Each structure stands twice: as C-alpha cells, then as structure tokens.
Amino acid sequence: MSTLRNFLIRKRGGSRIDITDALTYLYLAVGTLVMFGPVLWVVLSSFKTQAQLVEFPPRLLPYAQETIVVDGYDEPLPLYRVVVDGEERVLAQIRRVGIEAHMIDPENPPADPARPTDAERIRVNINDREPIERLSLALENYTEPLEKFRFATYLKNSVIVTTVATIITLVINSMAAFALSKYRFAGRDAVFVLIIATLMIPISVILVPVFLVITQLNMNNTLWGVIIPGAATPTGVFLLRQYMLTIPDELLESARIDGASEWRIYWQIVLPLARPALAVLAIFSVMWRWNDFLWPLIVLSRSELFTLQVGLNAFQGELQIQWHYVLAMTVLTLLPITAVFAFLQRFITTGIATTGLKG
Amino acid sequence: MSHTPRSAPIAKRAQLQPGDLGHLVKSVFLGAYNALMVGLELVINPLQRLVGARRMAYFFLLPNMIIFGVFVLFPMLLNFYYSGTTGTRLMPQDRTWAGLANYEHLFRCGNFSQPNTCVEDMFWRAAHNTVVFVMFQVGGMVLLALVTAVILNREIVARGFFRSVYFYPVLLSPVVVGLIWKWILQRFGLLNAVLTGLGGEPIQFLLDRDWATFWVILVSIWAQMGFYTLILLAGLQSIPAVLYEAGEIDGANVWQRFRFITLPLLMPTLFVVLVLALIRAVQVFDQVFVLTGGGPGTATKYMVQYIYETGFANQIPRRGLASAASVLLGMVLLVFTLAQLWLGRKSEAA
Structure with missing residues (x-):
C-alpha cells in the first residue's frame, strides 16, 4: 500500500506532496468529471428504455424488470419481491386493480390460469412489493431509428461528404501549396497574401452570396453543394505550404535532371515527403466536415440528403422529443470523432500547438 | 503489417492471415493511386510540353483558385452589392438597387441601447446578446484556459491523460x-x-432568460476551452526553465514567479488566444441553436442566427437585409483579424 502511495505522489524533484499539489489534483479531478461526465451520462442514458428515461430522480445505470414466462399466460409476467406473512417471497404479477396487485407463485402456478383460486391468487398492496431488476441495455434505441427513420441515410450522407470533401481538399490544397512553395512566378506573393487574408473570413459572413452561387450552379440540395464551397481551405494551403518549404529544392532539381515531369515530381517526391502535414490536414478536414452544421443546414432541405448533424437537429426539434432515440443517435454521432480522438490525439494536439489551427 | 515471422514454414504462410488482408487492401489502394497518377501524367505531360515547366505552377494553382474564387472571393464582393438591394428574388439581376436603404433600416433607432426603439429590433437584440455573450464567454474561457494550462504545465502524474481530458469536448460537434x-x-x-x-x-x-444565457455561455466555454488551453500550454512550455530557477534562487515565491516571469512572457500567446476566442465568439451559433433555439423568447438569439433566420429560415427571406447584417459582422471580424496580424507581426519582431 505504501509503495502504491509513493508511486502516486512521487514527483521528479523527490520532494513531498504539498498544498499546491493537493489543489492541483483536486482541480484535475473535478475537471475530468466536468469534461467527461456529461458525455458519459449521455452514453449511459442512451441504453435506458423510454419508461426509465422519465424516471425522476434518474438512476445511474439502465435497469429492466425481471420477467418470467408462466404456462397459460400470453405475456411474460413481471417479478416482484413481496413480504407475505413475515416471509419474503418472489411472486409474479398477473393483474393490477387500483392499489391492489394480484400475484401468483411462478413456482407453483394456478391449475387454471384463467380462474385462479383464492389460495393461488395472492393480493398485495402495490406499495408492499418491490420490483426485481437486473442491468439491461435497451439496444432497440440504436436499432429502431436506423430502421424506422432515415438515420442510415444520414449516416451514409455524412460519410460521403466527409470522405469526398477530405480527398478533394487534400488534392487541390496540396497542388496549390506545391505551386506556392516550389515555384517562382508572377503574382505568387499576391496569391499568398490573398489566401492569408481570407484565413479568418468564415462562411457565416458570406452565407447569402455563397448560397446564390450554388443555386446558380444547380448545386442547391445536393451533397456537392455541401462539399465544394469549403474545399479550398486557406488553412490547408497555409499548413501544407509551410511544410513543403522544408523540402530541399535540390531534390526536385535532381529529379528534373533525371527527366521527371512536374506532375511526377509532385506526386512521387513532394506528396510522399509531405505525408505528416497531409495527415494533420486530413484529420482536421474529417473533423470539420463530420461536425459541420450551419452550411449543410442551409444547402440541404430534402430529408433524404441530410447529414447526421442536420438530421439529428431536425429530429430533436420535434414537438415531443423522443429522447431514447435522440440520445442513442447522439452517441452514434460522437463515436467516430471519439475514435479519432483516442487514436490520433497526439497528431491533433501537436498539429494545433504548432499551427494554431481552429479545432 | 504481417506478423508472420520470416522463418515461418511455407505452408503456414500460404494461408491468409488478418495482417495479410490489411496488406492486400493497402497495396490495392496504392496500386489504384499509382495507376491514377500515371494515367494523369498522360494528360498533364503534353500540357507541360506546351506551356513549359515553369508555367506549370499556374496549373497546380488552378483548381484551388477556381474554387476559392467562385466560392469565397466572388461571394465576398457580391455580398457588398447584395447588401444594397431589396426584393424577394434570389438572383442579383432580378433585385432592385436600393443604395444604403438596408443599412439605414438597420440603424433606424431611437436609442441604440434599447432594442425596442429600433425598427429592426431583432437585429439589435441579437447585437446586444452577442456583446454580452462575447464578454463573459471570452473573459471566462481565457481565464479558465490559463489556469488549466498553468496546472497542466506542472509536474503531474498522468500528464498526457489530463491534457487530453480537457481537449476532448473540442472535437465534439456543436x-x-x-x-x-x-x-x-x-x-x-x-x-x-x-x-x-x-x-x-x-x-x-432553459426556460428562464438569465439561466439560459448563463448556461449557453458555460456550455460554450466547456466545448471550446481545451483548444485555447493547448495553445497556452505550448506558450508556457516555450518559457525557458532557467528563468524559474533564477527566480527561485532570488527568493521569488510561486505567485511572484507567475506574475513576473510567466505572465509577461506569455503575453503574446495570450493575445493571440484572446483574438482567436473573440473571432469565434462573435460567430456563436450552432450549439446554442440546438440547445435553446435562441430562446426563451430572444434571450439567446445571436448575430449569426439573426442572419440565418432573416436570410433563409423566415417565411419571407429578406436576403438584402441579411447581407447588410453580415457585412457589418464581417467588419467586426476584420478588425479582430487585423489586430491579430498586427500582434503577430509585433511578437515576431520582438
């Protein structure tokens, strides 16, 4: 026990734990609870049945009442723990009349289920019985919306938008970055300044005219209308250009002497060498596109084209929110991003710390 | 990818292993990629012979520039024209030129601090709400991010884990x-x-005006704080440890070390964080839209939601007015951006 304690409070300096350390760990513990708690709560809630979700105060874990199938009854009967004549027994409820519950012993079912005798039928006040419960995951919250609603379609649309947009972004941004970092041509600096200048101009400032442009190009209500406008990201060009500047020009020159064309230099020398920067941009693009909301909301008005975010919003905006479905779909939506986070966290954090990219 | 050692018997290697499947998929993709690129060479190399190697730069720039021009640059210019037109039609040529009428409409106000006295009262309500939101959200968040960054910079157990804890909500969608x-x-x-x-x-x-405002601000801080913490942490780590050792030798206590070493040296990073947070906060929309829908009443309706509703969601969209409002929003963002560029230049020179 003391070695464990020593391990936990050991510091590099070898000094003992003091009040600032205690406060530090208190802050970190509270922080962890506040940051992860809400997400964890939604995940736990998403496995509860509709009936359990309206329970107040709510319970931490999802439970379901134990039932038993008894010969002669069509439906499985709910099980209760009841104290009868000072003895605790497990009984199945067959009917409830007002505040009185009619119970039978599942071990010893009535001979004629339709007409149980008074000895077989035990009358219990509903306040004297206690339901027998077990942990149970309401997986139907996940499967039903995929069948009944269009969540599978939304999921497909989100995957298409994210994949296609990321590929296009990587290709055209890396081509532009290649031109800006490895060639001298008239207007190069002007182009670069223009890109930097728009680095901070978000789409929310030019919503109306961009909508006009995509309508004119017949891209309104298509996934292309969602994909294309954000493909030429200034941040992407900037990130890749800065990285490509570190690739020595001599490498390209010697390839030219060997007779390689410019296109071949681009895809066989520069792209493989810029792989770390491409990876960072790819991760960012996936996050941007998967989480994108305002622009798809404006472009897509037909529900079969909705992305997950837009579909989820439309679904939660209904008068009677079906929380058991909404929560499950929320978990489904945050799952891919959480996976990205778990596996590529280091990439993302160093990417942000070094470039100051918007997350 | 294959985990089979080289010395494994031939018979065993002939069977398909899970690792081999990954290998197969990878080589299929790689093959397709190479084939595509070589195929493109057949089209692009003649072009190079035609224009010369040096002008190929324009070719590489072209796709990005087309999309950038059509979907960013042109709309930016069009926005100015559009904000000077009225009408219900979408296409600019169908709209009537009205000069500064939209701006006049937005600014026709008895008293700017009282949205009720304005003709376009919703715009001013949104403006007021946005100012309140920006002040409290940015102020609170930068302060919390600073505290968190300082704490994460200490010698702590499971440092990597705690760092990612605060960052996780940043990745979640609004x-x-x-x-x-x-x-x-x-x-x-x-x-x-x-x-x-x-x-x-x-x-x-969420049905009480003050509580709703409070929670909208708190939720925004929760969702974005990790990002700014990370930037501040990078700033903290670039402060040389020698300075702290010197401070300790000179007898400075924890607070003095923070006040006279950390804070001055962190100032440039802190300014960048402040401006980035401001730019972001002025555009607050999506998570609030989902959380409260702008309600109760108009308590949490902010500028971007005003633009979205005026230009798109309302029964009769007033796109000229929405454009005018977004030009004004753009101006505010431009000021912040210039401030950031100026600060960036200053800290680079320092």
Whole structure:
C-alpha cells in the first residue's frame, strides 16, 4: 500500500506532496468529471428504455424488470419481491386493480390460469412489493431509428461528404501549396497574401452570396453543394505550404535532371515527403466536415440528403422529443470523432500547438 | 503489417492471415493511386510540353483558385452589392438597387441601447446578446484556459491523460454538444436531480432568460476551452526553465514567479488566444441553436442566427437585409483579424 502511495505522489524533484499539489489534483479531478461526465451520462442514458428515461430522480445505470414466462399466460409476467406473512417471497404479477396487485407463485402456478383460486391468487398492496431488476441495455434505441427513420441515410450522407470533401481538399490544397512553395512566378506573393487574408473570413459572413452561387450552379440540395464551397481551405494551403518549404529544392532539381515531369515530381517526391502535414490536414478536414452544421443546414432541405448533424437537429426539434432515440443517435454521432480522438490525439494536439489551427 | 515471422514454414504462410488482408487492401489502394497518377501524367505531360515547366505552377494553382474564387472571393464582393438591394428574388439581376436603404433600416433607432426603439429590433437584440455573450464567454474561457494550462504545465502524474481530458469536448460537434447539455439541463435532467437531492427546488434552466444565457455561455466555454488551453500550454512550455530557477534562487515565491516571469512572457500567446476566442465568439451559433433555439423568447438569439433566420429560415427571406447584417459582422471580424496580424507581426519582431 505504501509503495502504491509513493508511486502516486512521487514527483521528479523527490520532494513531498504539498498544498499546491493537493489543489492541483483536486482541480484535475473535478475537471475530468466536468469534461467527461456529461458525455458519459449521455452514453449511459442512451441504453435506458423510454419508461426509465422519465424516471425522476434518474438512476445511474439502465435497469429492466425481471420477467418470467408462466404456462397459460400470453405475456411474460413481471417479478416482484413481496413480504407475505413475515416471509419474503418472489411472486409474479398477473393483474393490477387500483392499489391492489394480484400475484401468483411462478413456482407453483394456478391449475387454471384463467380462474385462479383464492389460495393461488395472492393480493398485495402495490406499495408492499418491490420490483426485481437486473442491468439491461435497451439496444432497440440504436436499432429502431436506423430502421424506422432515415438515420442510415444520414449516416451514409455524412460519410460521403466527409470522405469526398477530405480527398478533394487534400488534392487541390496540396497542388496549390506545391505551386506556392516550389515555384517562382508572377503574382505568387499576391496569391499568398490573398489566401492569408481570407484565413479568418468564415462562411457565416458570406452565407447569402455563397448560397446564390450554388443555386446558380444547380448545386442547391445536393451533397456537392455541401462539399465544394469549403474545399479550398486557406488553412490547408497555409499548413501544407509551410511544410513543403522544408523540402530541399535540390531534390526536385535532381529529379528534373533525371527527366521527371512536374506532375511526377509532385506526386512521387513532394506528396510522399509531405505525408505528416497531409495527415494533420486530413484529420482536421474529417473533423470539420463530420461536425459541420450551419452550411449543410442551409444547402440541404430534402430529408433524404441530410447529414447526421442536420438530421439529428431536425429530429430533436420535434414537438415531443423522443429522447431514447435522440440520445442513442447522439452517441452514434460522437463515436467516430471519439475514435479519432483516442487514436490520433497526439497528431491533433501537436498539429494545433504548432499551427494554431481552429479545432 | 504481417506478423508472420520470416522463418515461418511455407505452408503456414500460404494461408491468409488478418495482417495479410490489411496488406492486400493497402497495396490495392496504392496500386489504384499509382495507376491514377500515371494515367494523369498522360494528360498533364503534353500540357507541360506546351506551356513549359515553369508555367506549370499556374496549373497546380488552378483548381484551388477556381474554387476559392467562385466560392469565397466572388461571394465576398457580391455580398457588398447584395447588401444594397431589396426584393424577394434570389438572383442579383432580378433585385432592385436600393443604395444604403438596408443599412439605414438597420440603424433606424431611437436609442441604440434599447432594442425596442429600433425598427429592426431583432437585429439589435441579437447585437446586444452577442456583446454580452462575447464578454463573459471570452473573459471566462481565457481565464479558465490559463489556469488549466498553468496546472497542466506542472509536474503531474498522468500528464498526457489530463491534457487530453480537457481537449476532448473540442472535437465534439456543436449539435452533439447542444444535445448533451439539453439532456442534462432539462426539467427531469441530471442537474435537477442533483439539485433536489441536495434539498433544492428543480429549476427550468432553459426556460428562464438569465439561466439560459448563463448556461449557453458555460456550455460554450466547456466545448471550446481545451483548444485555447493547448495553445497556452505550448506558450508556457516555450518559457525557458532557467528563468524559474533564477527566480527561485532570488527568493521569488510561486505567485511572484507567475506574475513576473510567466505572465509577461506569455503575453503574446495570450493575445493571440484572446483574438482567436473573440473571432469565434462573435460567430456563436450552432450549439446554442440546438440547445435553446435562441430562446426563451430572444434571450439567446445571436448575430449569426439573426442572419440565418432573416436570410433563409423566415417565411419571407429578406436576403438584402441579411447581407447588410453580415457585412457589418464581417467588419467586426476584420478588425479582430487585423489586430491579430498586427500582434503577430509585433511578437515576431520582438
């Protein structure tokens, strides 16, 4: 026990734990609870049945009442723990009349289920019985919306938008970055300044005219209308250009002497060498596109084209929110991003710390 | 990828291993990629012979520039023209030129601090709300991010884990963030359960103007703080440890070391964080839209939601007015951006 304690409070300096350390760990513990708690709560809630979700105060874990199938009854009967004549027994409820519950012993079912005798039928006040419960995951919250609603379609649309947009972004941004970092041509600096200048101009400032442009190009209500406008990201060009500047020009020159064309230099020398920067941009693009909301909301008005975010919003905006479905779909939506986070966290954090990219 | 050692018997290697499948997929993709690129060479190399190697730069720039020009640059210019037109039609040529009428309409106001006295009162309500939001959200968040960054910079156990803890919500989509908190804040939600458990009365957090504003700000801080913490942490780590050792030798206590070493040297990073947070906060929309829908009433309706509703969601869209409002929003962002560029130049020169 003391070695464990020593391990936990050991510091590099070898000094003992003091009040600032205690406060530090208190802050970190509270922080962890506040940051992860809400997400964890939604995940736990998403496995509860509709009936359990309206329970107040709510319970931490999802439970379901134990039932038993008894010969002669069509439906499985709910099980209760009841104290009868000072003895605790497990009984199945067959009917409830007002505040009185009619119970039978599942071990010893009535001979004629339709007409149980008074000895077989035990009358219990509903306040004297206690339901027998077990942990149970309401997986139907996940499967039903995929069948009944269009969540599978939304999921497909989100995957298409994210994949296609990321590929296009990587290709055209890396081509532009290649031109800006490895060639001298008239207007190069002007182009670069223009890109930097728009680095901070978000789409929310030019919503109306961009909508006009995509309508004119017949891209309104298509996934292309969602994909294309954000493909030429200034941040992407900037990130890749800065990285490509570190690739020595001599490498390209010697390839030219060997007779390689410019296109071949681009895809066989520069792209493989810029792989770390491409990876960072790819991760960012996936996050941007998967989480994108305002622009798809404006472009897509037909529900079969909705992305997950837009579909989820439309679904939660209904008068009677079906929380058991909404929560499950929320978990489904945050799952891919959480996976990205778990596996590529280091990439993302160093990417942000070094470039100051918007997350 | 294959985990089979080289010395494995031939017979065993002939079987398909899970690792081999990954290998297969990878080589199929790589093959397709190479084939595509070589195929493109057949088209692009003649072009190079035609224009010369040096002008190929324009070719590489072209796709990005087309999309950039059509979907960013042109709309930016069009926005100015559009903000000077009225009418219900979408296409600019169908609209009537009205000069500064939209701006006049927005600014026709008895008293700018009282949205009720304005013709376009919703715009001013949104403006007021946005100012309040920006002040409290940015102020609170930068302060919290600074505290968190300083704490994460200490010698702590499981440093990497705690760093990622604060960063996790940054990755969640605004819709998911909105829904998570809507679930927690609702009448029968977790927070009210805790409240009643402690003997209090349940509160309708999202149906009360002040509570809704409070939670919208807090949720935004929760969702974005990790990003700024990370930038500040990078700034903290670039401060040489020698300075702290010198301070310690000179007898400076923890607070003095923070006040006279950390804070001055962190100032440039802190300014960048402040401006980035401002730019972001002025555009607040999505998670609030999901969480409160702008309500109750107009308590949490902000500028971007005003633009979205005026230009798109309302029964009769007033796109000229929405454009005018977005030009004004753009001006505010431009000021912040210039401030950032100026500060960046200054810290680079220093």
